[in-house]
Amino acid sequence: xxxxxxxxxxxxxxxxxxxxxxxxxxxxxxxxxxxxxxxxxxxxxxxxxxxxxxxxxxxxxxxxxxxxxxxxxxxxxxxxxxxxxxxxxxxxxxxxxxxxxxxxxxxxxxxxxxxxxxxxxxxxxxxxxxxxxxxxxxxxxxxxxxxxxxxxxxxxxxxxxxxxxxxxxxxxxxxxxxxxxxxxxxxxxxxxxxxxxxxxxxxxxxxxxxxxxxxxxxxxxxxxxxxxxxxxxxxxxxxxxxxxxxxxxxxxxxxxxxxxxxxxxxxxxxxxxxxxxxxxxxxxxxxxxxxxxxxxxxxxxxxxxxxxxxxxxxxxxxxxxxxxxxxxxxxxxxxxxxxxxxxxxxxxxxxxxxxxxxxxxxxxxxxxxxxxxxxxxxxxxxxxxxxxxxxxxxxxxxxxxxxxxxxxxxxxxxxxxxxxxxxxxxxxxxxxxxxxxxxxxxxxxxxxxxxxxxxxxxxxxxxxxxxxxxxxxxxxxxxxxxxxxxxxxxxxxxxxxxxxxxxxxxxxxxxxxxxxxxxxxxxxxxxxxxxxxxxxxxxxxxxxxxxxxxxxxxxxxxxxxxxxxxxxxxxxxxxxxxxxxxxxxxxxxxxxxxxxxxxxxxxxxxxxxxxxxxxxxxxxxxxxxxxxxxxxx
DNA sequence: GCAAGGTC
Numbered sequence: 001x002x003x004x005x006x007x008x009x010x011x012x013x014x015x016x017x018x019x020x021x022x023x024x025x026x027x028x029x030x031x032x033x034x035x036x037x038x039x040x041x042x043x044x045x046x047x048x049x050x051x052x053x054x055x056x057x058x059x060x061x062x063x064x065x066x067x068x069x070x071x072x073x074x075x076x077x078x079x080x081x082x083x084x085x086x087x088x089x090x091x092x093x094x095x096x097x098x099x100x101x102x103x104x105x106x107x108x109x110x111x112x113x114x115x116x117x118x119x120x121x122x123x124x125x126x127x128x129x130x131x132x133x134x135x136x137x138x139x140x141x142x143x144x145x146x147x148x149x150x151x152x153x154x155x156x157x158x159x160x161x162x163x164x165x166x167x168x169x170x171x172x173x174x175x176x177x178x179x180x181x182x183x184x185x186x187x188x189x190x191x192x193x194x195x196x197x198x199x200x201x202x203x204x205x206x207x208x209x210x211x212x213x214x215x216x217x218x219x220x221x222x223x224x225x226x227x228x229x230x231x232x233x234x235x236x237x238x239x240x241x242x243x244x245x246x247x248x249x250x251x252x253x254x255x256x257x258x259x260x261x262x263x264x265x266x267x268x269x270x271x272x273x274x275x276x277x278x279x280x281x282x283x284x285x286x287x288x289x290x291x292x293x294x295x296x297x298x299x300x301x302x303x304x305x306x307x308x309x310x311x312x313x314x315x316x317x318x319x320x321x322x323x324x325x326x327x328x329x330x331x332x333x334x335x336x337x338x339x340x341x342x343x344x345x346x347x348x349x350x351x352x353x354x355x356x357x358x359x360x361x362x363x364x365x366x367x368x369x370x371x372x373x374x375x376x377x378x379x380x381x382x383x384x385x386x387x388x389x390x391x392x393x394x395x396x397x398x399x400x401x402x403x404x405x406x407x408x409x410x411x412x413x414x415x416x417x418x419x420x421x422x423x424x425x426x427x428x429x430x431x432x433x434x435x436x437x438x439x440x441x442x443x444x445x446x447x448x449x450x451x452x453x454x455x456x457x458x459x460x461x462x463x464x465x466x467x468x469x470x471x472x473x474x475x476x477x478x479x480x481x482x483x484x485x486x487x488x489x490x491x492x493x494x495x496x497x498x499x500x501x502x503x504x505x506x507x508x509x510x511x512x513x514x515x516x517x518x519x520x521x522x523x524x525x526x527x528x529x530x531x532x533x534x535x536x537x538x539x540x541x542x543x544x545x546x547x548x549x550x551x552x553x554x555x556x557x558x559x560x561x562x563x564x565x566x567x568x569x570x571x572x573x574x575x576x577x578x579x580x581x582x583x584x585x586x587x588x589x590x591x592x593x594x595x596x597x598x599x600x601x602x603x604x605x606x607x608x609x610x611x612x613x614x615x616x617x618x619x620x621x622x623x624x625x626x627x628x629x630x631x632x633x
Numbered sequence: 634g635c636a637a638g639g640t641c
Contacts, residue, residue, distance in 0.1 A: 011639090011640065012640095012641090052640080053640040053641060054640030054641085055639050055640075058638095059636095061635090066635090068635085111639085115638060115639055167639095170638080171637075171638075174637050174638085175637085177636075178637075179634095179635035181636095182634085182636080183635060186635080198634095200634090201634060203635065205637070206637080208636080317641085499638090500638070502638075502639070502640085503637065507637085510636090
């Protein structure tokens with residue numbers, strides 16, 4: 001045997017970390033079937049570590065079932081998908097099989113989560129085909145640090161097959177459900193000669209579709225919203241050379257408002273009847289996980305979640321930040337926070353601030369989640385603006401800066417904000433004004449993104465007289481709720497358990513790709529196609545689109561992982577449920593596709609100005625849809 | 634050509 005053990009990691013960086021930490025810095029890079037691997041000595045033995053890139057195997061249907069036009073999609077519920085090697089993953093299969101013959105022990109150093117356990121059993125399956133006598137152990141580490149890795153090697157575990165079964169069950173049901181409904185919808189509109197371009201399709205998925213539902217739901221709320229007019233008196237009042245704008249809501253009655261204004265106009269001075277202020281403490285944010293990161297990149301930097309994660313991935317590969325896919329919001333005790341923070345004492349604008357918080361002693365904020373696999377996102381290397389700008393571009397710098405500043409914010413003090421309120425009487429109306437002042441910046445100093453705009457009011461006491469500089473009556477109307485922002489959408493997905501930290505941005509992206517919704521000015525706006533799809537499904541089978549659906553599937557699948565239920569039983573139960581939904585949709589599929597065909601034409605219009613059809617600002621969502629419906633009649 | 638989940 002060449003190696004005392006072969007270590008298989010989920011990603012190249014972890015394979016390298018095992019070599020570095022266990023080999024005490026001495027290791028040699030080799031290629032096994034083209035896959036970079038590391039050879040090193042550990043406690044008198046010879047080891048090799050190899051890194052995969054996630055899953056190697058996947059499920060697919062037997063070939064004859066992949067002829068869309070020749071197979072009734074319903075049949076997909078009655079066959080078993082088969083395991084296949086993923087595209088591009090064949091080199092890992094060859095490498096693992098070759099290594100299986102060169103050792104008697106394989107150490108499965110995959111991430112410490114169910115998905116890692118699934119990948120572990122893919123590795124077991126592949127390696128034991130080449131060497132049936134191979135023994136497998138699982139290394140369980142919750143951070144890629146020397147301590148955690150050494151500890152994992154000393155406490156090797158048995159692989160947990162139940163967890164892997166849960167993963168494979170999920171793969172099977174997602175494929176069956178997704179493929180059957182996607183084909184049902186796509187084939188139906190194709191039969192009606194829709195404008196759907198070749199290679200495009202209408203998809204359904206247990207994550208993507210509930211996400212679309214949430215976006216459409218907000219659109220419906222906006223449509224149903226009834227605007228109401230109301231009247232507001234706005235006054236500019238002068239106090240010690242300061243001008244404050246104060247207002248009073250006079251309600252919906254225009255005539256009453258006008259007479260109140262007339263009364264107020266007779267007065268030259270308003271009298272302060274209330275002046276109050278209170279200091280509110282604002283805590284710094286908790287350590288950064290993926291969803292929070294995506295949400296803040298969208299809100300603070302106006303960078304799409306998908307792009308933000310891709311940039312973070314690159315920053316990670318170049319060693320600037322830690323692994324960007326994590327649910328954890330608690331710094332592990334092994335992370336040397338002061339060492340990390342002190343990297344930034346060299347930054348020109350905030351260096352002194354970092355020195356100051358280091359001297360005070362660091363008390364990091366702490367969230368509630370710990371995925372036991374990866375620490376919160378934090379900087380791992382210092383970069384200069386000019387350097388990073390040159391190496392990776394402007395957006396990379398902004399993302400990096402956000403990670404750094406967020407990290408420093410979590411080590412900072414609370415901010416103190418004074419909230420002020422003044423009420424002044426003028427004729428019969430009470431005008432009020434609100435102000436805000438940052439009394440103590442605390443973490444706002446480094447985390448300017450979150451700093452509130454200051455609008456301080458002058459210091460006033462009851463009885464002060466304020467000269468009226470101007471007075472006017474404004475007609476305003478109540479506003480419908482805005483379209484969902486991406487950060488709200490991410491928060492909702494998390495609440496309903498739709499997707500994982502690593503995939504949530506994908507589900508948003510899939511909907512955009514399918515032209516189900518667009519993101520404009522950080523808001524998610526459904527297209528006529530997305531809206532029609534949701535409304536149609538809602539009518540025939542609401543259980544398919546309501547956001548609880550993913551959570552329900554997940555809780556059933558969790559019973560496989562816990563050993564309460566057999567995987568085959570759970571798969572059968574979920575398939576049966578969806579088969580019922582499928583029958584309900586299939587029964588109405590002609591009516592559904594008749595509604596879909598015109599809106600497909602609208603979002604895929606060939607006039608080279610597709611966007612115009614998508615953006616309600618230019619055309620109006622409702623106007624657009626009506627038009628195309630009429631055209632059909 | 635379908636999904637969602639890893640990862641690049």
